[in-house]
Structures are given as structure tokens and as C-alpha cells.
Amino acid sequence: MDHKNNTQQVVTRFAPSPTGFMHIGGVxxxxxxxxxxKKEGGTFILRIEDTDKNREVEGSIKHIQESLKWLxxxxxxxxxxxxxxxxxxxxDRLDTYKKYAEKLIAKGLAYPDPYTKEELEAFREQxxxxxxxxxxxxxxxxxxxxxxxxxxxxxxxxxxxxxEWTDLVRxxxxxxxxxxxxxxxxxxxxxxxxxxxxxxDDFEMGVTHVMRGEEFxxxxxxxxxxxxxxxxxxxxxxxxxxxxxxxxKKKLSKRDGAKDLxxxxxxxxxxxxxxxxxxxxxxxxxxxxxxxxxxxxIEKFSLDKIQKSGGAFNEEKLKWMNKxxxxxxSPEEKATYVSSxxxxxxxxxxxxxxxxxxxxxxxxxxxxxxxxxxxxAIEAGEYDWLNTDIQYTTDLLQWKNDDDVTAAxxxxxxxxxxxxxxxxxSPDTIKEALWPFAExxxxxxxxxxxxxxxxxxxxxxxxxxLAYILGREMTISRVKQACDKIGE
RNA sequence: GGUCCCAUCGUCUAACGGCUAGGACGCCAGGUUCUCAUCCUGGAAAUCGGGGUUCGAUUCCCCGUGGGAUCACCA
Numbered sequence: 001m002d003h004k005n006n007t008q009q010v011v012t013r014f015a016p017s018p019t020g021f022m023h024i025g026g027v028x029x030x031x032x033x034x035x036x037x038k039k040e041g042g043t044f045i046l047r048i049e050d051t052d053k054n055r056e057v058e059g060s061i062k063h064i065q066e067s068l069k070w071l072x073x074x075x076x077x078x079x080x081x082x083x084x085x086x087x088x089x090x091x092d093r094l095d096t097y098k099k100y101a102e103k104l105i106a107k108g109l110a111y112p113d114p115y116t117k118e119e120l121e122a123f124r125e126q127x128x129x130x131x132x133x134x135x136x137x138x139x140x141x142x143x144x145x146x147x148x149x150x151x152x153x154x155x156x157x158x159x160x161x162x163x164e165w166t167d168l169v170r171x172x173x174x175x176x177x178x179x180x181x182x183x184x185x186x187x188x189x190x191x192x193x194x195x196x197x198x199x200x201d202d203f204e205m206g207v208t209h210v211m212r213g214e215e216f217x218x219x220x221x222x223x224x225x226x227x228x229x230x231x232x233x234x235x236x237x238x239x240x241x242x243x244x245x246x247x248x249k250k251k252l253s254k255r256d257g258a259k260d261l262x263x264x265x266x267x268x269x270x271x272x273x274x275x276x277x278x279x280x281x282x283x284x285x286x287x288x289x290x291x292x293x294x295x296x297x298i299e300k301f302s303l304d305k306i307q308k309s310g311g312a313f314n315e316e317k318l319k320w321m322n323k324x325x326x327x328x329x330s331p332e333e334k335a336t337y338v339s340s341x342x343x344x345x346x347x348x349x350x351x352x353x354x355x356x357x358x359x360x361x362x363x364x365x366x367x368x369x370x371x372x373x374x375x376x377a378i379e380a381g382e383y384d385w386l387n388t389d390i391q392y393t394t395d396l397l398q399w400k401n402d403d404d405v406t407a408a409x410x411x412x413x414x415x416x417x418x419x420x421x422x423x424x425x426s427p428d429t430i431k432e433a434l435w436p437f438a439e440x441x442x443x444x445x446x447x448x449x450x451x452x453x454x455x456x457x458x459x460x461x462x463x464x465x466l467a468y469i470l471g472r473e474m475t476i477s478r479v480k481q482a483c484d485k486i487g488e
Numbered sequence: 489g490g491u492c493c494c495a496u497c498g499u500c501u502a503a504c505g506g507c508u509a510g511g512a513c514g515c516c517a518g519g520u521u522c523u524c525a526u527c528c529u530g531g532a533a534a535u536c537g538g539g540g541u542u543c544g545a546u547u548c549c550c551c552g553u554g555g556g557a558u559c560a561c562c563a
Contacts, residue, residue: 124559132490184561189561191561215557216558219559242556286503287502290500290511310555320512321513367526444523458523462523
């Protein structure tokens with residue numbers, strides 16, 4: 001019971017269950033808990049709530065840790081380094097929960113549940129039929145006997161009353177007596193329930209701020225009655241708003257395309273962008289800025305700016321934000337990023353090859369905000385001009401200002417002369433070589449045919465960038481081929 | 489059904505009870521180098537409804553309405 005003074009260090013935790021999936025709502029909860037701890041110079045704990053062996057999925061704990069690490073949420077204590085705690089896995093702490101359960105038994109506040117599952121289900125169905133909430137305590141057995149460890153152990157609510165409490169985000173909250181019940185604290189298999197275990201762990205780990213979604217508001221009275229019975233002081237409650245699907249109506253679900261966090265990694269989202277984006281669902285520091293890099297999120301984070309109402313997961317905005325972060329990458333980082341999707345497509349040789357590839361990376365990132373969009377562009381043939389021979393069909397050579405394509409032939413031939421004499425060390429020097437002539441004949445009259453000749457497409461980057469990336473030899477060869485085709 | 493929570497542009501949001509309700513994403517239009525993209529500029533777009541308190545409500549209170557959560561040997 002060391003929660004009494006206000007000067008103590010902030011301790012937060014993220015306590016997922018290992019079900020094999022790291023959903024966005026959970027990650028956002030982790031992020032806020034992390035941000036608060038770091039902002040206050042406190043401690044952030046990762047605790048695994050593995051008390052349901054039926055739902056547990058192999059490899060989940062690793063998956064959770066990998067997810068948090070990717071986002072940069074480093075925990076001070078966790079499964080790998082429990083520190084002074086005996087373990088950050090609840091399954092390792094069964095003795096502890098049993099000890100607390102026995103305390104309650106000794107006080108006459110816990111008893112074994114004599115009913116079968118079928119009997120309970122009948123009670124529940126009856127309650128539903130009568131349009132009233134199911135309350136176990138209305139069926140509380142008279143002589144439950146001794147707990148032998150094979151039956152579920154229930155908490156005997158000592159006092160049925162309305163509870164009121166304070167939430168750091170929502171303010172004053174309350175709930176009626178209908179939300180108080182004799183909940184199961186130890187299951188028949190010996191594992192504690194979440195309702196019981198998290199209270200004990202939060203207490204023993206010194207957690208000061210319990211941050212979780214609003215779905216826990218209605219069960220808070222149950223927790224409060226347990227805190228009281230265990231004579232544990234309440235932690236501070238921080239209710240986070242839900243993350244909604246794109247329509248903003250219901251909670252984000254797999255139906256809405258909700259993905260595992262690490263899928264965003266494999267889709268090419270940068271962890272900094274993801275973190276920035278997630279922080280802004282349900283929180284914002286006020287003002288007009290939205291991009292918060294590095295430590296800025298930690299510096300600006302505060303509980304009083306957490307939103308009460310749910311926020312939709314807007315993938316378009318995530319894409320925009322990712323693009324903002326992609327822009328600031330160094331040429332080396334861009335190369336790593338782009339080449340992970342374009343191992344064979346983006347290969348150049350010859351003069352200035354390194355710089356030309358950089359230019360190609362910039363070009364790709366200007367047109368895409370993630371891996372899928374780069375892939376999509378390649379599949380759509382947008383980069384075929386790099387490697388594929390161009391078929392100069394008559395349709396392709398049908399540019400808008402010339403009824404007769406042969407009219408463009410002299411302009412292209414003159415461009416050829418200029419290109420042969422041009423400095424190919426940058427798109428700008430190529431532009432300088434062609435620009436006066438382009439202005440003379442009309443920009444579109446030259447640039448359109450030239451661009452089509454180089455890209456083989458109606459829509460493409462500008463001709464100077466194309467020529468630069470293709471290099472002198474390929475540029476000249478392409479223009480010649482186009483001229484030949486027109487001359488046929 | 490009981491209990492509880494929430495409510496500003498389509499979406500994320502700003503606004504000590506006090507300017508023409510601001511910004512961002514997306515959308516539309518114009519411009520920058522012909523097309524695509526980028527970038528720049530501009531535009532359309534919101535306080536759920538009704539009462540009350542107040543000189544004055546997006547803001548405070550009440551009632552509706554709408555949405556959500558919860559009522560497990562899941563967390």
C-alpha cells in the first residue's frame with residue numbers, strides 16, 4: 001500500500017493477452033501508457049495476461065514484444081526482464097493470486113461456485129428472457145462449503161451499493177448496483193480471471209495509472225469492490241476512447257480491414273509515422289501542428305488532452321502521414337525502402353548510376369505512400385520504360401496537337417541533335433539544352449512527343465527526369481526509334 | 489431490457505462563457521514544365537434537436553434523439 005503520497009513515480013503498464021494478434025486499439029493503449037510514463041519520467045511495464053490457456057496462441061508473446069519494439073515503445077520491465085517482480089507473466093504468478101484469494105476466503109468474502117455450467121446458463125437465459133441483467137448473486141448458494149480448488153472461486157460482494165469514482169479523462173463516473181456481482185476470481189483450472197489478477201498485479205507492481213478502453217467503465221464497480229475487500233488503494237483511472245472503423249460508428253474490427261500492427265510494417269509504413277498517427281487518434285495537444293517527430297510526442301503528451309469520444313481510423317490520413325515521413329528520409333534510407341519492393345526493376349548502370357537511382361527513388365516516393373502503391377505502380381506498367389523495349393504503336397504516337405504524327409518528326413529530330421550535345425549530369429542540365437528550342441516551337445509541341453518517346457506512355461514523369469534516369473545512350477536510342485517509327 | 493458512456497465539417501480535431509467557429513486528411517478549382525505525381529494558392533464542407541442559466545452559449549444544466557459499451561470459468 002505505497003500509493004499514498006502524490007510524489008511517487010508514475011508507473012503505467014500495457015497488459016495484453018497473448019492471442020496472436022496485435023490490434024490497433026491495443027497498440028494505441030500501449031502508446032499512451034508509454035507516453036505518459038516517459039513524459040513523467042516514470043516506468044512503463046509490459047505484463048502478459050496469459051490466464052486463458054484456451055485462447056493463448058503460440059508465439060504471441062514474441063509477437064507482442066516485436067510489435068512494441070517496432071513502434072519504439074521500450075518497456076522498463078517485461079517478460080524478458082521482470083526486475084524486482086517475480087515475473088511479468090501472470091501464468092508464473094498463480095501462487096500469488098491464490099494467496100490473495102485465501103485472504104478473501106479467510107474474511108468470508110470468497111466461496112466456491114457449486115453450479116454446473118448448464119445451471120448457470122439456465123439462470124442467464126432466464127434473466128435474458130425476463131429482460132433483466134444476469135446477476136449471479138441472486139443465486140448465491142446458502143452453504144457453499146469449502147473450496148477444494150476444483151470449483152470456480154467467487155468473490156462475495158460485501159456491500160451492494162452504487163459506486164462513484166473519478167476518471168482522469170471522463171471526470172466523475174458512476175454505476176448502479178446492477179453492475180456489482182459475485183464475480184469469479186479463480187477459475188476451475190486454477191487460473192485467476194482478469195478481474196482479479198490485474199488488480200493484484202497492478203498493486204504489487206505499483207501501477208499508478210490504469211489506462212484502458214471505455215469497455216471497462218461498466219465493470220469498474222466490480223473492481224472497486226475488490227479493491228475495498230483487499231484493502232488496496234485505488235489507482236488512478238484513465239479511460240481511453242475507442243478507435244472506430246472508417247465510418248466512425250462502430251469499433252474498428254477486422255471487418256473494417258483492421259490489421260495486425262506488424263502488417264503495417266510489411267505494408268511499408270514507417271514506425272515513426274504510425275506512432276504519430278496513432279497518437280492523434282484520441283489525443284491532440286491543441287494548435288495546428290500534427291507532425292510530431294522523435295521526442296516531441298513525449299514532450300507534448302498530457303492526460304487532459306485525451307479525447308472522450310471515439311475516433312475513426314482514417315487510412316487515407318495514415319498514408320498522408322507516412323508520405324510526410326518518407327520525404328524526410330535520407331537518400332540511403334530511401335534506397336533501402338524502395339529497393340525492398342523493387343529488387344529487379346530499379347537497376348541502372350552507366351554514368352552517374354548512383355545519383356540516377358536516387359532520382360528514381362525520389363520519383364517513386366513522390367507517387368506512392370507505401371509498398372503496395374509502389375508495387376501497384378510497377379504492376380500497372382508505370383516503370384516499364386526502365387527495362388522494357390517500347391512498342392511505338394500508332395495509338396501511342398497520337399499526341400493531341402498534331403493530327404498527323406509526322407508533323408512532330410522534325411521537332412524530335414532537332415531534339416535528338418540537342419540531346420547528343422547535352423550535359424547528362426542532371427535533369428536540369430538536360431532541360432537547359434532543350435528548353436530554348438522547346439519555347440521556340442511551343443513547349444507542349446516538343447515535350448509531349450519527347451516524353452512519350454522516352455516513356456512509351458501517355459502519363460509519365462517529365463522528359464528531363466526520364467532522360468536523366470535513362471542515361472544518354474538509352475535516351476538517344478529511344479528518340480531515334482520513335483523517329484524511325486514515325487517515319488515509316 | 490437494466491446500468492453506464494459519448495456527441496463541432498465526410499474523417500481526425502481547435503476554440504479562459506465573448507472576433508466572420510480555426511487547422512489537417514480527403515474532395516473540387518486554378519497555378520508551377522506538356523501528361524501523371526509533387527509543390528503552391530483558393531473553394532465547398534460542422535457546433536444533433538428542444539428548453540433553461542446568462543448581456544452573451546460549441547462551451548454550463550435538463551429533456552429528447554442518435555451512436556457506443558456492458559450484463560462470460562474472455563481479457
